[in-house]
Amino acid sequence: MDRAPGLSVRLKLTLSYAGFIMLVGTLLIAAVFVFYLYYLPDGWIQTATGDFWIDRGSLLRAFAPFVTVVLAFLLAFGLAGGWILAGRMLTPLSRITAAARLAANGSLSHRIRLPGRRDEFRELADVFDTMLARLEAHVAEEQRFAANASHELRTPLAITKTLLDVARDDRSRDTGELVDRLHAVNTRAIDLTEALLLLSRADQRSFTREPVDLSLLAEEATETLLSLAEEHGITLETSGDMAPTIGSHALLLQMTTNLVHNAIVHNLPSRGAVWVTTSVAPGTVILTVENTGIPLTPQLVSTLAEPFQRGNERIRTHHSGVGLGLAIVDSITRAHSGTLTLTPRPAGGLCVTVQLPTATGLSSRADQPTP
Incomplete structure (x- = not known):
């Protein structure tokens, strides 16, 4: 200026x-x-x-x-x-x-680190240092995300090019098999693009808020994924109380569906189980999704919500997604002023807890006069 x-x-x-x-x-x-x-x-x-x-x-x-x-x-x-x-x-x-x-x-790596006792200038310097640290971490995360997204998007394109080159060089090859493989690769690219768009939408918080009951979303998500659970030999159990909150019905349903889907595909090879429960605490509604599985280390669990972190120790299937499931869950949770907690189960598997403000808590907060 x-x-x-x-x-x-x-x-x-x-x-x-x-x-x-x-x-x-x-x-x-x-x-x-x-x-x-x-x-x-x-x-x-x-x-x-x-x-x-x-x-x-x-x-x-x-x-x-x-x-x-x-x-x-x-x-x-x-x-x-x-x-x-x-x-x-x-x-x-x-x-x-x-x-x-x-x-x-x-x-962004420079820090002021102003010495001396606390006063207005030193408080300003400390706040500025904190802002720089968060900004540096955010920029590094965005750069890492862009690099990972470019790599993930390049993979299906490279596979498509290879398949087309092979088909061009060998015209006697069965085109039906080629079409099927191209369809699978294209579907994966579309899923990845849609996941990136959904993640961007959640980060920007550009959605309409309305009353939502997490218990109904949990039932809808489990009904949608019941056939996938039966295919994997997984038992789905849903229970809990009404959990009213305020937010985007579509995004919260996507969050719940991602959690249940993640619990199904990263489970035991057979006879696994997934438990989806909802509860209410003072000022908070809680959605918990637990699943059986192999033992996970706390170090691995702490990285699962990062974009494109699938967890190499977990069981991989063709339904395991594009590596953005929990990242989308984390982004949607933060967009709704909530918290996401990932905890390894002692017997193996993962316990995911989402805490969101209650509808009454959000209403009372909105009714308070602005100072």
């Missing part, structure tokens, strides 16, 4: 300090004048060394040059001292400005 040049803050503070000192000095000298005018009478005053004649007019005229010198000294002292004090006071601000300028040029 282009701005017209103006006085620096240091100069403004210097003029303010000097002006204040001049004002105080003038008031003190005026008080002395008032004292002489009203309390010092004309006439003779007898002292221990003799008698003196006091003329107030002559005394004031003699005092005027001295007042001028004093005021000039106060002005010079105020300007010099104010300039030094303002410079010392604004030194932390200069460091913050330098760090902001580096951040604006793309250097």
Whole structure:
């Protein structure tokens, strides 16, 4: 933004300090004048060394040059001292400005780390350091996500090109098999693109909020995926109380479906189980999805919500998706002001808990006056 040049803050503070000192000095000298005018009478005053004649007019005229010198000294002292004090006071601000300028040029690794006891400048520097750290982490995550997304999108395109090259070189090859494989690859590319669009939509929070019952969404998701569970030999159990919240019905249904789907495809080879429950706590509704499976380490579980992290130790099938299932769940949860918790089960498998604000809690929060 282009701005017209103006006085620096240091100069403004210097003029303010000097002006204040001049004002105080003038008031003190005026008080002395008032004292002489009203309390010092004309006439003779007898002292221990003799008698003196006091003329107030002559005394004031003699005092005027001295007042001028004093005021000039106060002005010079105020300007010099104010300039030094303002410079010392604004030194932390200069460091913050330098760090902001580096951040604006793309250097997010720099930190101010302003020393000293806490005050307004140091609080500002600490908040700025925290913002830089989060921004650096976010940019790194976005770069990693873009690289992973490019890799995932390039894979089906490369497979398609290979299949077409083989078909062009070998025209006697059965086209039916080629069409089937191209269809599968194209379906995977479409699924990945739709998942990326859904993830972007959840991150932008561009959706309409309405009352939603998580218990009904859990029943709908399990009914939709019942055939997939039967195909894998997985038992689905749904239970719990009504869990009213406010949000996007489509996104919350997608979140629930992703959790149930993830629990089915990453389960035991056979005779596995998935438990979907809903409950209500003070100010919170809770959706819990547990599944049996192989034992998982806490280190592995902590990375499962990252984009394209499928978990190499987990059982992989052709239904395992594009690696964005839990990332989408995490994004939808955060967009609804909730929290996502992943915990490995001691007996093997995973326990996923989603906590969202209750509909009543959100309504009361919206009804409160804005301060």
